[in-house]
Amino acid sequence: MATEYANYINGEWVESATGASFAVTNPASVDEIVSYHPASTKADVEDAVDASVAAQDEWAHTPGPSRGSVLRETGELLAARKGEATETLVREEGKTRSEAAGEVQRAIDIFHYYAEKCRDLGGTVKPASASEMDLYTKREPLGTVALITPWNYPIAIPAWKLAPALAAGNTVVLKPASEAPNASRILLECLDEAGLPKGVANLVTGSGSEVGAPLTESDDIDGLSFTGSTGVGTAVAQTAAEDLTRVQCEMGGKNPTIVMPSADIEQAAELVGAGAFGTTGQSCTATSRAIVHESVYDEFVDAITGYAESLEVGPGLEDPDVGPHVSDSELASTLEYVTIGQDEGATLETGGIRLTGNDYERGNYVPPTVFVDVKNDMRIAQEEIFGPVLAVIEARDFEDAISTANDVDFGLAASIVTQNLSEANRFVDEIDAGVAKVNDKTTGLELHVPFGGYKGSSTNTYREQGDAGLDFFSSIKTVYKSY
Template sequence: MPALGHYPTMAAEQRNYIDGEWTEAETEETMTVTNPASPAEVVASYQSSSAADAARAIEAAAGAADEWAATPAPERGQILTETSRILADRKDELTELLVREEGKTTGEAGGEVQRAIDIFSYYGAKASDLGGTVKSASGPRTNLYTVTEPLGVVGLITPWNYPIAIPAWKLAPALVTGNAAVLKPASEAPGVAHAIFEALDEAGLPDGAANFVTGSGSTVGTELVTSEEVDAISFTGSTAVGTTVYDQATEDGKRVQLEMGGKNPTIVSDSADVEEAAEIVASGAFGVTGQACTACSRAIVHTDIYDEFVDAVAAEADAIEPGPGIEGSDMGPHVSEDELEGTLEYIDIAQEDGASLVAGGNELDREGYYVEPTVFADVEPSMRLAQEEVFGPVLAVLEVEDFEDALEVANGVDYGLSASIVTDNHTEANRFIDEIEAGVAKVNAKTTGLELHVPFGGMKGSSSETWREQGDEGLEFYTIEKTVYDNY
């Protein structure tokens, strides 16, 4: 790892960013973030903000909204492009910070930081193309066209599992379309989101156009969701919390975008190469410690290759060496003790329900929040392990008789975020694309991994099914269209 330029040598106290100033919370209280690979190590402390702090940030955004909206879009884009450059200069430092706060491996963290860099660059370039459309009027001497306008003030609530990529893909389209924003990051790993605001400030973002407030969801998040000054909410997190956010936000007519949980399947056809399928499934299931909303949680495997696949995917799991991400390990720790305990509880439940443990299943006897990559066979579709989101490196392998049965099992959950199939049968691949109930469908690929210039979102309990994120659709959520009839 190259020498660091900005990273503090001692645990630092980080502040909120409100109206262009780094400020302490009125509570005068802070919360500490520790390294999940070494829980005794305090990485940094952050403000434990009150509802009043959140209200000040909202007020700052409301005060800046009109001027920021009036700023030419290419000028807004230049600020995002410069933000991308600043983040790129700090990539090594931010990668290490992400590893130390969230627990990813260095490779995973570096890829995520690069995604944030690329997102700001992408939307910075898109700024020059923003605008409406011109249509032909049915009568003479009439110009008929549309213009797009920002919504005003947007509240952004982001999770800990992608602590820089998700803030980036909400902030960049919100800002480039002329909205003022308030971001509340998850308390487990807010450091890299804090760094985004350092970069925005250095890039010349006007005071109040973007604000950063740390604190609990029940306090800061609720203030964002219920404030009359906030015009829209974009939330990523659990389905349980997202449902509450939706109910509260829509009560006063806010526009709402929700991206929530998943129970993502990979169907393995009898035509698949078993070793290749096992590699694809294992990568999707155990990458980022299974702490991804798009992680593969269920392998749905044709009976003719079931036993061979179970052996192969168990071998993949056994070959993974968990350990501190900073040391080049294959898989990092859970982000917190609570998350680890949740995963261990599901491992116990699966065994009580009659599933067969074929790999892993044990907490590691070492410092940090580690569990072995875990594979269960003989899982029935009705078992909790096959129905509920675990959010850890635990794979359920289900046996099916044919492709029809596989589709039924894949769709037989409350979620519909990402799904994949491994097959050499072109008909199966096309039927899968047509019939799978998921917002992301992949053929011969893992369920994780997203391109930034195409829409992302789920179906059923994985999404509000209202607005997509990323790409051009990521811009649409933050704008409203006005139709103009200009008779001359």
């Protein structure tokens, strides 16, 4: 029997105002219900926002080191529940066990990192132009912030928004994606057990229209951090801007890896393959395009095809190389793009079918898929495909490769595989992406440096993670003190 969970509002676990709920299913076995969660409404959002507003002053005036103690204890409690959280994530999102365990560990590390940053939240001191005057800055929290998070990293992304928001002294209302809300529920349980005061963090589950929209439109929300699709993020940013609410949106990507003649082609195939097919391609930083110099194109196609066909696909709990899509709709979208690619004239080299039979019959499975003979004006080279689909594009030279890499509406992550120092340095200077990597895959991020994109990948306001995460959730007050 699947467990029915509640919202977390003002330090209590409560049903939605209507009592309605929705089911979360296992993408590896879609007829298995993992859990039920409140199908919340505007009334529930208002209760959560009211609780957050009421708790603002006390939390804002809690000393930074004391806030850090709560975050540190939260990390410890999550570490003690790592096995449970890992299995929960696998069963609701579909990641492989290894991928899920890595994501849970990242969430633990994030809470520990921002726990320590709480001791270093001071401002700066500057020399004043006049004598007998002190001139300095101090950080202050925004107030109450709304966090809207996606299903593809259901514990890491809530963690990297929650932790800096709380560290900076804000109160929070979190709306997780309906496909995978359990990981956020575990985070709130850990925060509660760690002693977070009532009302400081609140969790409300439900649809974007019933929960996300009221959060975006609320006059009591002082900052809004969103991760999700470019279309929804743009609408969120536009709505928030009407009230001059501070907003931060990280959105889609169409991430390239450039492969140059000096590259070790087997290594290049492994880097591209790991970036394209890891997490079932369901990552905003996933490698979606391999832009390959013409002199090594055929060799690379053979290598990446072999790599793709060597990967094991299966239920995440069995820890294969590639798990299922999170939902029927995501599976259908990927298969639709396979058809589009073929209709556009690209060659389907491997994959591109729904797997059936045995363990596959009840799940949302597509094997790693490689298209070749792709032109950069094709839809499969321009539009984000949230699945394990790679488009391989031929480039004449370095300049052509860079031009092709930049010729999209996104600019999140990009990489190059080369042993030529000049090419590496030019790539870093010329690529239009917020994350640039040399001899590495496009996926994988350090938690203590800024993360964000250019163009349609971001609102280009504030970055996430590291000190940049604290910058978004803080206001800077400049103090002139004459004595």
